Amino acid sequence: MSGEQQAVWLGDERDVRVDESVVQQLLDPPRRRVLLLGDLTSDIAPVLEDLGCDHVQTAPETVVETALAMGAINAALVDPALLATDRTMHAVADLRALYPQMRVLLAGAPHELPAELLVQAIRGGLHDIIDPTDREGLRGALQTCLLRSEQEAERVLAIGAHPDDVEIGSAGALLEHRRRGDHVAVLTLSRGDVGGDRNARVGESVTAATQIGARLLLADLPDTQIDQGIDTIRLIEAVVGALKPTVVYVHSRHDNHQDHRAVNTATMSATRSVAQVFAYQSPSATNEFSPTRFVPIDAVVTRKVDVLSSFASQSERTYLEPELIVAGARYWARHLAPLARYAEPFEVIRSFIPRRAALSAPAQTVLSSPGPVAPMALSASHAFAGESA
Numbered sequence: 189m190s191g192e193q194q195a196v197w198l199g200d201e202r203d204v205r206v207d208e209s210v211v212q213q214l215l216d217p218p219r220r221r222v223l224l225l226g227d228l229t230s231d232i233a234p235v236l237e238d239l240g241c242d243h244v245q246t247a248p249e250t251v252v253e254t255a256l257a258m259g260a261i262n263a264a265l266v267d268p269a270l271l272a273t274d275r276t277m278h279a280v281a282d283l284r285a286l287y288p289q290m291r292v293l294l295a296g297a298p299h300e301l302p303a304e305l306l307v308q309a310i311r312g313g314l315h316d317i318i319d320p321t322d323r324e325g326l327r328g329a330l331q332t333c334l335l336r337s338e339q340e341a342e343r344v345l346a347i348g349a350h351p352d353d354v355e356i357g358s359a360g361a362l363l364e365h366r367r368r369g370d371h372v373a374v375l376t377l378s379r380g381d382v383g384g385d386r387n388a389r390v391g392e393s394v395t396a397a398t399q400i401g402a403r404l405l406l407a408d409l410p411d412t413q414i415d416q417g418i419d420t421i422r423l424i425e426a427v428v429g430a431l432k433p434t435v436v437y438v439h440s441r442h443d444n445h446q447d448h449r450a451v452n453t454a455t456m457s458a459t460r461s462v463a464q465v466f467a468y469q470s471p472s473a474t475n476e477f478s479p480t481r482f483v484p485i486d487a488v489v490t491r492k493v494d495v496l497s498s499f500a501s502q503s504e505r506t507y508l509e510p511e512l513i514v515a516g517a518r519y520w521a522r523h524l525a526p527l528a529r530y531a532e533p534f535e536v537i538r539s540f541i542p543r544r545a546a547l548s549a550p551a552q553t554v555l556s557s558p559g560p561v562a563p564m565a566l567s568a569s570h571a572f573a574g575e576s577a
């Protein structure tokens with residue numbers, strides 16, 4: 189999702205409906221991207237082009253910078269000739285850290301690959317083997333792995349009371365979600381009339397959402413008088429029911445602003461079926477705000493500052509000063525030192541991940557009976573045991 193977009197207007201009706209086209213726009217799969225590690229282009233490029241995939245060939249030495257330039261990658265195909273070196277295995281590990289839902293495939297005819305190489309592939313966490321000379325098998329395996337990678341993308345919904353709340357608290361995490369290929373929607377419940385001109389604030393919200401790559405849904409509840417009761421719950425429930433988020437970000441209940449607390453309370457009811465719910469920090473958060481989850485935002489902290497600069501009508505607010513935004517992120521990264529220099533803090537309200545846990549379990553563990561397990565023949569259609577989602 190990129191370029192200019194319009195907000196989706198939810199208004200202040202009691203019975204909010206989220207149009208199916210909005211859901212489709214949110215869930216439209218991003219461009220499919222495949223990274224080729226080694227000299228694989230001649231056999232594989234025609235199939236990738238047929239499947240509508242962008243693809244770039246690279247070497248282990250340049251894999252991270254190439255991957256970052258490409259954006260969210262669905263799959264990486266590895267030339268067996270490179271597999272024996274530690275550098276390649278480190279490159280694969282770096283790639284999987286960058287893009288957790290990416291599938292990594294070994295491109296070689298299984299019957300021609302030495303056993304040591306296959307062991308190396310298993311140890312390196314590669315997901316499957318595909319034979320580049322088997323055009324139909326290659327096409328089927330790639331389609332399956334692209335689909336699986338897309339299914340594993342999170343659907344993220346970030347909820348805030350006023351324009352700029354979501355962005356101050358979680359723009360870094362949302363940018364990270366987008367970088368990994370997740371779908372992101374922002375639900376802002378009021379137009380912020382008390383804090384400035386509503387039309388200006390709406391325009392700023394649209395700009396900020398575009399910069400994040402998020403779909404924006406704008407309701408029109410009364411600024412400073414947002415109720416925590418059934419109408420607000422139903423509004424949020426309608427959005428949750430339509431978008432079916434797997435991750436929700438919302439205000440903390442530890443906050444001095446009555447609207448923020450009301451949105452937190454209503455969201456607790458409306459998102460009771462969502463597996464992962466986290467509370468972000470607002471400038472009005474109290475000292476009781478007690479985060480235990482810290483998201484590294486080193487790669488996007490500058491972009492977060494840019495996103496917040498969209499809210500020009502609020503530029504007099506000291507909490508939007510770039511120095512404070514960066515200093516706050518630097519402070520919270522103390523919990524991650526020395527692994528990160530900038531982080532966003534979140535309270536964990538719920539964190540339950542059944543789908544990913546099921547996917548990451550080795551097949552034998554899920555299916556085996558108490559007896560000995562027969563060796564599994566490796567073929568183009570077998571995923572490696574030990575794969576992780």
Ligand SMILES: [Zn+2]
Nearest residue numbers: 349350353445
């Ligand atoms: Zn607010």
